[in-house]
Amino acid sequence: MSLLPYLIAGWIFLAGIHGMATSRNLIHAVGCLAVTQSSTYVLLLSVGYRKGATAPVFADAPTSATVVDPVVQALALTDVVVGATVTALLLALVVQTAKRHGTVDPDELSGLKG
Amino acid sequence: MTRRARLWVLAAGLLAVAALYAAACTQLPGFGGSWHPYGDRAVRAALQQRTANAVSSVNFDLRGFDTLGEESVLFASVLGTVVLLRRTRDEKRVPPEPVRVPAPLRRYGRLMLPVTLLIGLYVIAHGQLSPGGGFQGGVVAATSLHLLYIAVDYPALERFRPLGLYELADGAGEAAYVLLGAAGLIAGSAYLANVLPPGTFNTLSSGGTVPLLNAAVGIEVTSAVVVLLAHFLAQALEIEGEREEGRST
Amino acid sequence: MNWWLAAACALVAGGLGPCLWGAARGTAGRRVVAQNMATLLLCLVFLLLAQGYGRPSYVDLALVVAVLGPAGTLVFTRLLGDEMEARPPGARLLTPAVLVGAPATVVPMCVATGPGRASVKLVFTGVLLIAGGAVTSRAVRRG
Amino acid sequence: MDDAVVVAALVLVAAAATAAVLQRDPARQAIVLSLLGLSLAALFTVLQAPDVGLAQLAVGSAVTPLMILLTVRKVRQRKGRPK
Numbered sequence: 001m002s003l004l005p006y007l008i009a010g011w012i013f014l015a016g017i018h019g020m021a022t023s024r025n026l027i028h029a030v031g032c033l034a035v036t037q038s039s040t041y042v043l044l045l046s047v048g049y050r051k052g053a054t055a056p057v058f059a060d061a062p063t064s065a066t067v068v069d070p071v072v073q074a075l076a077l078t079d080v081v082v083g084a085t086v087t088a089l090l091l092a093l094v095v096q097t098a099k100r101h102g103t104v105d106p107d108e109l110s111g112l113k114g
Numbered sequence: 115m116t117r118r119a120r121l122w123v124l125a126a127g128l129l130a131v132a133a134l135y136a137a138a139c140t141q142l143p144g145f146g147g148s149w150h151p152y153g154d155r156a157v158r159a160a161l162q163q164r165t166a167n168a169v170s171s172v173n174f175d176l177r178g179f180d181t182l183g184e185e186s187v188l189f190a191s192v193l194g195t196v197v198l199l200r201r202t203r204d205e206k207r208v209p210p211e212p213v214r215v216p217a218p219l220r221r222y223g224r225l226m227l228p229v230t231l232l233i234g235l236y237v238i239a240h241g242q243l244s245p246g247g248g249f250q251g252g253v254v255a256a257t258s259l260h261l262l263y264i265a266v267d268y269p270a271l272e273r274f275r276p277l278g279l280y281e282l283a284d285g286a287g288e289a290a291y292v293l294l295g296a297a298g299l300i301a302g303s304a305y306l307a308n309v310l311p312p313g314t315f316n317t318l319s320s321g322g323t324v325p326l327l328n329a330a331v332g333i334e335v336t337s338a339v340v341v342l343l344a345h346f347l348a349q350a351l352e353i354e355g356e357r358e359e360g361r362s363t
Numbered sequence: 364m365n366w367w368l369a370a371a372c373a374l375v376a377g378g379l380g381p382c383l384w385g386a387a388r389g390t391a392g393r394r395v396v397a398q399n400m401a402t403l404l405l406c407l408v409f410l411l412l413a414q415g416y417g418r419p420s421y422v423d424l425a426l427v428v429a430v431l432g433p434a435g436t437l438v439f440t441r442l443l444g445d446e447m448e449a450r451p452p453g454a455r456l457l458t459p460a461v462l463v464g465a466p467a468t469v470v471p472m473c474v475a476t477g478p479g480r481a482s483v484k485l486v487f488t489g490v491l492l493i494a495g496g497a498v499t500s501r502a503v504r505r506g
Numbered sequence: 507m508d509d510a511v512v513v514a515a516l517v518l519v520a521a522a523a524t525a526a527v528l529q530r531d532p533a534r535q536a537i538v539l540s541l542l543g544l545s546l547a548a549l550f551t552v553l554q555a556p557d558v559g560l561a562q563l564a565v566g567s568a569v570t571p572l573m574i575l576l577t578v579r580k581v582r583q584r585k586g587r588p589k
Contacts, residue, residue, distance in 0.1 A: 008517075045558065059167065070168035076555070081188070086187070089198070092199050245421070372510050383521055438568055439540075
């Protein structure tokens with residue numbers, strides 16, 4: 001149990017990388033990148049978890065409560081939203097690629113260059 | 115390299131990463147352990163600044179400069195997307211064909227727009243107290259506008275969404291964050307220091323500069339998402355290109 | 364032993380798990396139905412977790428998913444409309460699930476919290492969930 | 507009991523991530539990605555991070571699927587045109 005969350009984060013990371021490397025469609029590859037990214041959130045929040053503790057939000061909890069680590073939560077939180085805009089940027093690149101080359105298959109694209 | 119060879123290289127790389135990562139995991143502090151030196155210090159500092167939501171305190175006070183970096187990444191990626199998805203000279207704008215949407219769905223869309231917008235604003239405004247803040251609430255507020263597209267129709271969204279204004283607000287949100295940081299310098303302290311009085315714990319005005327920075331981020335994220343989606347919508351529904359004859363193919 | 368958490372756990376394993384199975388295979392219509400069911404169940408999971416951990420502020424998550432979940436499903440019905448079949452399997456389950464699930468979760472929680480602002484918020488979330496569920500299950504069937 | 511919820515959410519997230527990678531059609535992948543977002547939000551909440559859960563929910567439920575599906579439509583529109 002004390003290793004399971006870390007190993008699952010690793011599994012998600014590897015699965016995402018595998019998907020990106022074997023992808024035949026750039027939109028699919030961007031989706032796999034989003035999966036890979038989510039592994040970092042799982043890892044960060046698992047590191048910050050404390051058994052039996054509650055969220056570091058004191059609006060409805062006594063200030064003496066034991067809480068989980070807010071620092072990793074702040075890191076993950078901003079990254080979730082910024083990650084989505086970066087996904088948008090990559091999708092925009094895919095649209096441009098489709099316009100320029102008429103295909104979104106990475107294998108066909110590398111053939112075009114040669 | 116052939117596809118087969120590439121797969122072998124990938125498999126070797128993945129296996130090596132898996133082995134190294136698993137070895138590293140055994141050295142990490144156990145899941146759910148009670149040793150969190152940074153967390154404990156951050157919580158103490160947040161309570162000292164009378165910010166009930168320690169996560170917001172870390173984001174907008176203790177690590178405010180880091181969030182400025184995140185903001186800039188967001189701003190830059192929106193800028194990049196806008197540049198990539200702009201209409202080029204050889205493309206023309208064709209109004210999309212109207213879509214028939216059933217009446218109950220239309221009613222739901224019109225009714226839920228203000229409700230969702232309010233929930234978004236509520237999440238932004240209570241960022242320093244309860245879970246939420248500018249990042250989350252901004253996305254909710256931006257989604258509310260797009261109920262017009264997904265439940266009513268595209269022209270309704272276009273009428274309701276002055277895009278130039280949102281592009282301006284995106285920049286204004288980023289600028290407000292930078293300038294609020296400079297307020298710390300003017301007050302004779304460090305950049306992005308929390309110089310305002312912290313107020314009463316667990317009230318809307320608590321936390322000094324936290325609610326202000328939170329609002330700046332809320333404005334920026336809302337307009338950023340609206341601008342992003344506007345360009346994707348325009349590309350997918352309106353813009354049709356002439357076929358680029360013999361160019362780079 | 365906390366019964367709220369036990370119920371949440373059962374919903375995650377027995378509700379969201381099958382939804383994932385449904386969303387990962389089959390026709391486009393069936394997948395969207397599974398996605399819609401998942402948003403409805405997730406709203407209930409958040410409500411149960413809020414009660415189980417004794418943190419009323421977690422209800423905000425249920426509130427957000429009650430409005431954004433239907434919005435997400437409508438995105439799919441709007442943009443995948445031509446790929447979806449007219450009456451996807453499982454679509455008939457959506458309305459009964461939300462009509463039974465939402466009151467079965469919200470009413471005991473209101474009883475447990477007692478009258479006040481918190482229970483008004485719970486009822487509001489329940490109403491939004493039912494409205495969203497009704498509209499999306501119609502949209503999915505027409506698809 | 508806490509542990510059981512955490513394990514259930516973790517397994518669900520792992521399954522959703524694997525399923526999302528295995529979907530080769532981007533439009534169908536978007537549906538599974540949306541489920542991955544929902545499961546992640548549930549996991550973050552049981553890990554006592556409602557702030558992060560809220561962010562994931564806001565982004566993953568409607569905005570990301572909308573962007574992916576619009577990109578799919580744009581790309582298909584170009585492919586579908588007669589040569």
